[in-house]
Amino acid sequence: MIFEEIRKRAVDQWEALRNETHILVGAATCGRAAGALDVIDAFKNECSRQGLDVPIIPVGCIGLCYAEPLVIISKPESLRIAYHNITQDFVPRLVEGYIMGDDPCLELALGTFETDDREVPYIPELPRFEHELRIILRRGGYIDPENIHHYIANGGYGSLEKALRMAPEQIIEEIKKSGLRGRGGAGFHTGLKWESCHHANGTPKYVVCNADEGDPGAFMDRIILESDPHEVIEGMIIAGYAVGAQKGYIYVRAEYPLAIDRIRNALRQGEEIGILGENILGSGFCFHIGIAEGAGAFVSGEATALVAAMEGRRSEPRLRPPRLAEAGLWGLPTLLNNVKTFAYVPFIIGSGIDEFTSIGTEKSKGTAVFTLAGKIQSPGLAEVPMGTTLRSVVYDIAGGMLNEKQFKAVQIGGPSGGCIPESLLDIPIDFDSLREAGSMMGSGGMIFMDENDCAVDTARFFLDFTAKESCGKCTMCRMGTLQLLSILDDITTGKAKMEDLELLRQLSEDIKMGSLCGLGRSAPNPVLTTLRYFADEYRAHILEKRCPALVCKDLIAYYILPEKCDRACEHCILVCPTEAIKGGKGEIKVINQEKCSKCGTCLEVCPPQYCAIIKISPICNLPPITIEKGDSAEGG
Amino acid sequence: MNEKGEERSAEELHTILEEHKNHGKGLIPILLEVQKEFGYLPKEAMKKVAEVLGIRPVDVWGVATFFNQFRLTPLGKNHIKVCMGTACHLAGGRLVLEALERELKIKVGETSDDGHFSLERVACIGCCMLAPVMVIKDKIYPKMSSFKAEESLIPYRQESKPED
Ligand SMILES: Cc1cc2nc3c(=O)[nH]c(=O)nc-3n(C[C@H](O)[C@H](O)[C@H](O)COP(=O)(O)O)c2cc1C
Ligand code: FES
Numbered sequence: 001m002i003f004e005e006i007r008k009r010a011v012d013q014w015e016a017l018r019n020e021t022h023i024l025v026g027a028a029t030c031g032r033a034a035g036a037l038d039v040i041d042a043f044k045n046e047c048s049r050q051g052l053d054v055p056i057i058p059v060g061c062i063g064l065c066y067a068e069p070l071v072i073i074s075k076p077e078s079l080r081i082a083y084h085n086i087t088q089d090f091v092p093r094l095v096e097g098y099i100m101g102d103d104p105c106l107e108l109a110l111g112t113f114e115t116d117d118r119e120v121p122y123i124p125e126l127p128r129f130e131h132e133l134r135i136i137l138r139r140g141g142y143i144d145p146e147n148i149h150h151y152i153a154n155g156g157y158g159s160l161e162k163a164l165r166m167a168p169e170q171i172i173e174e175i176k177k178s179g180l181r182g183r184g185g186a187g188f189h190t191g192l193k194w195e196s197c198h199h200a201n202g203t204p205k206y207v208v209c210n211a212d213e214g215d216p217g218a219f220m221d222r223i224i225l226e227s228d229p230h231e232v233i234e235g236m237i238i239a240g241y242a243v244g245a246q247k248g249y250i251y252v253r254a255e256y257p258l259a260i261d262r263i264r265n266a267l268r269q270g271e272e273i274g275i276l277g278e279n280i281l282g283s284g285f286c287f288h289i290g291i292a293e294g295a296g297a298f299v300s301g302e303a304t305a306l307v308a309a310m311e312g313r314r315s316e317p318r319l320r321p322p323r324l325a326e327a328g329l330w331g332l333p334t335l336l337n338n339v340k341t342f343a344y345v346p347f348i349i350g351s352g353i354d355e356f357t358s359i360g361t362e363k364s365k366g367t368a369v370f371t372l373a374g375k376i377q378s379p380g381l382a383e384v385p386m387g388t389t390l391r392s393v394v395y396d397i398a399g400g401m402l403n404e405k406q407f408k409a410v411q412i413g414g415p416s417g418g419c420i421p422e423s424l425l426d427i428p429i430d431f432d433s434l435r436e437a438g439s440m441m442g443s444g445g446m447i448f449m450d451e452n453d454c455a456v457d458t459a460r461f462f463l464d465f466t467a468k469e470s471c472g473k474c475t476m477c478r479m480g481t482l483q484l485l486s487i488l489d490d491i492t493t494g495k496a497k498m499e500d501l502e503l504l505r506q507l508s509e510d511i512k513m514g515s516l517c518g519l520g521r522s523a524p525n526p527v528l529t530t531l532r533y534f535a536d537e538y539r540a541h542i543l544e545k546r547c548p549a550l551v552c553k554d555l556i557a558y559y560i561l562p563e564k565c566d567r568a569c570e571h572c573i574l575v576c577p578t579e580a581i582k583g584g585k586g587e588i589k590v591i592n593q594e595k596c597s598k599c600g601t602c603l604e605v606c607p608p609q610y611c612a613i614i615k616i617s618p619i620c621n622l623p624p625i626t627i628e629k630g631d632s633a634e635g636g
Numbered sequence: 637m638n639e640k641g642e643e644r645s646a647e648e649l650h651t652i653l654e655e656h657k658n659h660g661k662g663l664i665p666i667l668l669e670v671q672k673e674f675g676y677l678p679k680e681a682m683k684k685v686a687e688v689l690g691i692r693p694v695d696v697w698g699v700a701t702f703f704n705q706f707r708l709t710p711l712g713k714n715h716i717k718v719c720m721g722t723a724c725h726l727a728g729g730r731l732v733l734e735a736l737e738r739e740l741k742i743k744v745g746e747t748s749d750d751g752h753f754s755l756e757r758v759a760c761i762g763c764c765m766l767a768p769v770m771v772i773k774d775k776i777y778p779k780m781s782s783f784k785a786e787e788s789l790i791p792y793r794q795e796s797k798p799e800d
Contacts, residue, residue, distance in 0.1 A: 029761070029762050029763065030762065030763050030765065030766075032776070033763040033766055033769070033776040033778055034766065034778065065764075065765040066765055068765075214759075215760070216720070216721035216722050216759035216760040217721050217722030217723050217760055217764060218760070219760065219762035219764065222762050223762075253705075254668055254705050255705070255758070255761070256762075292662065292664075292665070293664065293665050293668055294664070294703075295664050295667070295668060295703035295704070295705035295706060296703055296704040296705040297702060297703050297704060298759075300703075309664060309703075310662060310664075311662065312662040312663030312664060312689075312699065313663075313695070313698075313699065314698050314699055314702040315702065315703070371764065373722070373723040373764035373765060373767070374722075374723055374726055374764075375726070379764060379765035380765065411722065414722065445722070447722045447723055447726065447764075449726065453726050458726070461722070461725050462722075465759065471702075575783060577735075577738055577739075597734075597738075599731060599734060599735060599738070599782050600728070600731050600781075600782060601735070601781075601782045601783050604781050604782065604783050605783055
């Protein structure tokens with residue numbers, strides 16, 4: 001079938017949907033965790049109870065994770081409204097109010113997509129969206145990821161059709177001119193990579209999409225694959241045509257079952273309508289894509305280690321050169337790019353280079369996609385032009401810190417990245433500025449920390465991760481990370497000496513120098529940046545045995561403030577797993593420090609009107625225990 | 637596992653390996669499928685896989701022990717995963733894990749003697765905004781705390797009782 005026909009059919013189907021009332025429910029993994037599937041069931045039941053035949057479509061994620069489960073109701077002659085935090089209980093209200101009636105249920109609404117002078121906020125004008133610029137996230141959450149026609153009706157596969165009419169060299173030239181840099185972390189120039197793969201000798205060639213996403217705090221690749229899988233597939237097919245490959249693989253971790261399902265479905269639909277497989281759109285070009293499931297190892301995300309895993313071996317990186325473009329999968333020329341890198345390709349080919357290069361900074365073109373998590377108001381996914389400041393991300397997009405706490409630091413790029421403090425909030429986000437600050441774009445995961453997060457403990461956390469994930473091939477990485485971890489253990493438990501700080505720094509530099517792959521070379525970053533920006537905290541741990549953020553277990557004690565304890569309440573006693581809390585009926589409760597396991601349960605259950613339990617550090621600051629029997633003897 | 641179960645699984649293993657012969661699947665996908673069938677990777681099955689693929693058993697073992705996804709011991713009936721990703725760590729994931737270890741009287745990576753529970757730590761399941769999270773079977777429990785984690789166990793404990 002020629003593309004015009006395919007597109008016409010898709011547009012007809014899409015228009016037909018837009019001309020009837022329908023419901024979209026955000027049902028990516030994040031939405032599901034918040035209860036989206038229950039909401040979908042509730043809509044189905046309620047609609048059938050009311051005798052309504054309204055399409056209920058599970059979609060991906062629009063990136064406002066804090067608003068999940070998110071529901072969008074479209075009515076042909078009326079406003080399209082998004083509702084946030086919708087649980088089953090609200091469903092009858094929405095069905096009766098807006099679907100059957102004319103009441104837009106404003107109290108549940110996040111906003112509308114149409115300008116209107118009513119009370120409903122206009123979504124594109126929400127502060128967050130004013131600062132965002134969405135290219136690769138633009139369709140996510142608005143189209144059915146399991147329906148290829150939705151993608152096509154919204155511009156999808158038009159770029160493929162265009163690309164197939166261009167010469168491969170011409171496409172590579174466009175990608176080079178666009179200045180696109182790889183979004184897998186290192187920021188390598190995509191056009192150059194494509195070019196060397198195009199020129200490499202050897203057949204067949206392979207195109208591999210890196211969807212391993214091993215950073216334990218990033219999830220944008222998963223969300224893109226769950227919300228708009230065809231965007232990535234289209235980018236891969238164009239890449240395949242440009243470099244001269246006939247086979248592609250999406251390497252995705254088995255921990256992402258929903259993403260795998262959606263890719264599988266998308267690939268099947270692509271083959272069915274002929275944009276994938278033999279003789280694509282009558283061009284004579286053949287390209288197949290398969291799924292390669294990964295089994296979860298951080299190092300597998302590294303290019304050569306990924307190839308090893310695909311060949312069924314342990315994921316151990318090897319020295320480069322030869323680069324994958326010359327000798328990759330099964331020793332043949334292989335193009336490896338990240339999910340997001342491929343996702344930009346249809347936009348660049350379709351909208352033209354100028355459109356893309358007008359966004360971003362001189363050396364980092366386009367947008368950057370981040371996952372925002374940690375102690376902020378509005379966690380989720382954000383896409384901003386390169387060059388946006390970190391401050392804008394924290395305060396304009398993420399809505400500021402949670403509970404109006406003080407911003408302390410943001411960790412960018414997971415275990416390979418670094419901690420960036422308040423004083424650097426005005427640096428622009430781009431590949432080079434972040435590197436100068438000691439961090440890196442890496443995976444694009446941003447974790448925000450406030451005064452209750454300990455810099456040393458965070459560094460320890462990442463080292464614990466990298467030490468476990470080191471593949472063991474190089475000594476500096478395998479043993480060095482363990483040594484770093486053991487020094488950090490000493491610091492967080494109050495056993496370290498000041499000389500250890502110098503040792504930490506020296507060893508970190510040595511590991512960076514002596515490791516073969518990016519895992520070892522970047523593993524010390526969290527240590528080095530926290531040492532650089534939060535030296536005071538390290539000193540407090542060592543010299544005063546004090547954890548300023550009250551996190552490190554061995555340096556804190558739980559204490560019940562006698563003046564605040566309600567006496568009559570026994571919540572803490574009931575939950576304490578080690579029976580460490582003493583105090584009879586009507587008496588002030590006291591924690592026996594010898595028995596206390598510091599599980600924190602008492603602090604959690606102490607009713608908010610008392611807030612009698614606090615953490616104290618250093619432990620030597622604990623007030624001496626004074627039990628005033630007198631007061632409690634009232635009754636007898 | 638009773639004998640019948642074993643027989644069925646042996647058959648399934650045969651199917652998985654036959655399918656491999658036809659489609660030339662890689663070692664990791666095959667092991668993932670074997671694990672799906674058995675719940676873990678039994679030694680015998682790994683030997684069989686090596687035999688069919690014509691590689692040394694030690695290479696299969698090497699891969700099985702390298703990747704986090706593979707398990708060498710059977711899981712409990714209610715498998716619990718506690719997220720120890722960055723966001724969950726900052727939000728107190730460790731306290732959740734410790735509470736579960738204490739309550740279930742097993743350490744992370746172990747299965748309880750009666751086979752009802754097993755405990756695993758995972759790195760980021762992609763719901764960081766709900767941190768700290770844990771997963772029991774396939775249900776995600778958001779915004780956990782040591783106390784809430786203990787409470788969440790109750791229905792699973794009751795369900796497992798009548799069987800004793
Ligand atoms: C330890 C380690 C883990 C990595 N993990 C990933 C990952 O999860 N996803 C990814 O796309 N790239 C990852 N990379 C980067 C890849 O090696 C590679 O540079 C990238 O996939 C190339 O794609 P790009 O040019 O589109 O950025 C990792 C690198 C290292 C050293
Ligand atoms: S860190 Fe736990 S879900 Fe991401």
